[in-house]
Amino acid sequence: MFGPEGPTLRELAVQALSSVERGYDLLAPKFDRTPFRTPGSVLDAVAAALERTGPYDDGLDLCCGTGAGLDVLTRLCRGSVTGVDFSAGMLSVARARVPAAGPRVAWVRADARALPFTAAFDLVVSFGAFGHFLPRELPGLFTQVHSVLRPGGRFAFPVLAPPRPATPGYWMLLGFDAVMRVRNALWRPPFVMYYRAFRLGDVRRELERAGFRVELQPLPEFGRRRDGSPRARMVVARRPD
Incomplete structure (x- = not known):
């Protein structure tokens, strides 16, 4: 699962015994070489x-x-694109990853539970972060x-079908x-990361x-399971006009 350029077992252990914020600050330089990063296909x-x-x-x-x-956002948005995260380390890597993005892209350090914006966006996306809530x-x-x-804006994110009980x-x-x-x-501080706590029925409600x-x-690119249900869906939550 981890290549030679990814984090070592010791580094992962140190991260797991830290807070979520500190853990991702430590993991940030090697995060893109781990299976935690959302695949390009998604x-x-x-x-x-x-x-x-x-x-x-926007x-x-x-x-x-x-x-x-x-x-994803630069393909879809004609105006500005903003990334928000509470890990300074992750944001530092993000800035270095797109140095030529120019003034159209902004990076903001903030907690998603207390966003420092007014009604400023037409589209919000998120990938692989909900296990931390x-x-x-x-x-x-x-x-x-x-x-x-x-008003009329959309909040969109992918959800993969959970594996069957008979599967590894x-x-x-x-x-x-x-x-x-x-x-x-x-152990304190806690490190919140649970894969099975984000249930689609609860989320929709x-x-x-x-x-x-x-x-x-x-998302038809991922096909369907034996019972005909999609292997992956996109949740689109629209704020009414």
Whole structure:
């Protein structure tokens, strides 16, 4: 899973025993060489799906990390593009990754639960960040996103179908979450990262409570499971006009 240029086991251990913010500051220089980075195939599929409803004017990448979502927003947005993250280390890598982006791109250090914007965006995207939020934090998070979107704006993010109980992936994720719960019960500060806590039914309900109109769009690039359900969907939450 990790190449020779990725983090060592010791580096991952130090990260896991840190806070979320400090952990990602430490991991940032090697983050793009880990399996934690959202694959390009997912980014391209989301961009292709959103192109059918665009173009947009101003876009925000929520919890942008090292800037993987930047290419999606620059393809879709005619105006400004902003990345927001609370890790200074991740933002530093993002700035270095796109040095020629110019004034059209801005990077802002802030907590997604207290965004420093007014209704300034037509599109908000996020990739692979929701495991860092506990279920009880979703109402506040989605209310924040609703507040920074202009009327008619969209909040979009991909969701992969969970693995079946009979597959190794199911037990791997179950084991990871169990280890993290034990770690957080015994060690401070906590490191919030749970793969199985972000459940689509709960997410849709909380988005609607925050005032969004929610649609689920299959991402056909990833095919369907044996029961006919999509392997991947894009959640599109629209702020009413």
